[in-house]
Amino acid sequence: MEMACRDVHATTLFTVFCGVLSIAGLVAATLLPHWRQMKLYTVNKNEKNLTVYIGLWVKCVTRDGDTGCTVYDEYWYTSTDQLDLRFLQLALPVSIVIAVSSLILTLVGICNTVFISEPPNASLVKCAVNSAGCHLVAGMLYMLASVISITPSIWVIFYNVHLNAKYEPIFFLDVAVYVAITSAGGLLLASSLLFLWYCACKALPSPFWQPLYSQPASMYNYSAPPYSTRARSRQSTIEIDIPVIAPVSEVADVYM
Template sequence: MANTAVQLLGFVLSLLGFVGTVAATLLPHWRCSAYIGSNIITATAYMKGLWMECVWHSTGIYQCELYRSLLALPQDMQAARALMVLSCVTSVLAIVVSVMGMKCTYFAQGSLIKSPLVMSGGICFLCAGLLCLTTVSWTTNDVITDFYDPFLPSGMKYEIGLAVYLGYASACLSLCGGLVLCWSSSGARPQRRPQRQRSQPSSPPPYINNTCPAAPPYNPTEALKGNRAPSLCSASSSGYRLNNYV
């Protein structure tokens, strides 16, 4: 029961990280205009994202325009696009694998494959978090480098936007959730289904020899030899003769 709760905690953290990663990928607030030097006009604000560039007016109107050409973008933005999309796809794969491997689902219930599935889902979440973290760190480095570049005009300098901070938080959630899932799968013991005991055939009854011993041969001549009554005309037995009684 405790292991199931740990798996649910890791899955919820990873799911929140996935939602944050998708939001950070779509939002245009990666770079926001910096108000420094002569650029003190705050009536408009410029924002640049991975997919569009927006202008915010003080009247509350947003005007966004999608990038029409992929090849016309800088190489760092192209790489950031690819990494964030790959992070989202990896998170989707991790969600599917983790759901199949969690103990609270009915897929392969009681099978030995449950623990490896949770481990695979946790590793995929870790990879997704690392991809997102790499992208936002790279963007942060570019923004800071351009901001402190003395040869770059003030109107072309940007600050770190809210989408970058959201990407940091999402990456941390994905990494924490992946670690929890991996830890829960490493300490889990797979439960085997109770196997039905096959009814063993009963031992055969002891062999009883019903054959009777053979009867002795029947000899009627020998059986009647000593049972004949002596006749008066014949010689008497035991040495007596009939003439002795006449």
């Protein structure tokens, strides 16, 4: 049973929901000052241990038992010396922009599916904006955004191991790392759903890059002209119309 590509499916709606949550997660991970913790311990009983919360843009230093930041460095993004965070400062905003573009394309495809009922002009078929074309490009953009965001987020894990080996085991991963990786996985899931939707809806004889029409295939089946023997003889030089000769008995009955 083929899917009716003219209908809005739960797959595309779930893709929108998944995309919104993933974009919100990436924005939160970008703004949170919780990518890495650095715990500084002291043997002096009169002093408190310090915990440094390191983010992409700010750094917060707190004392054990205190609420709020004792030292808040809002210019941390200009002086950070950690290579993985530098790369994330560029990668995450780019990934968010690409994911938002993909979400907009998905919504355009759904609106096109719902509201547009006229078949595209035959001369503009290759340039026509249709739901399948929007979903296909959106799936590619979701995958690109996922790769851009998940690669440096995973690199943070390995770089944290490198810092602990180079200095002391005082560096710990914080919540923003897991939020970013989960959000990138959500973008990858959205991309996979759109690709599955496209593969289930596209016509098999057509190339895989060819977008579908937003209308049922029956709307584009034009009826053939009436068939005639004269037209047949004109179209083919091999096929020859042979006249049908009546039996001799029928001819004799006519003259009797």
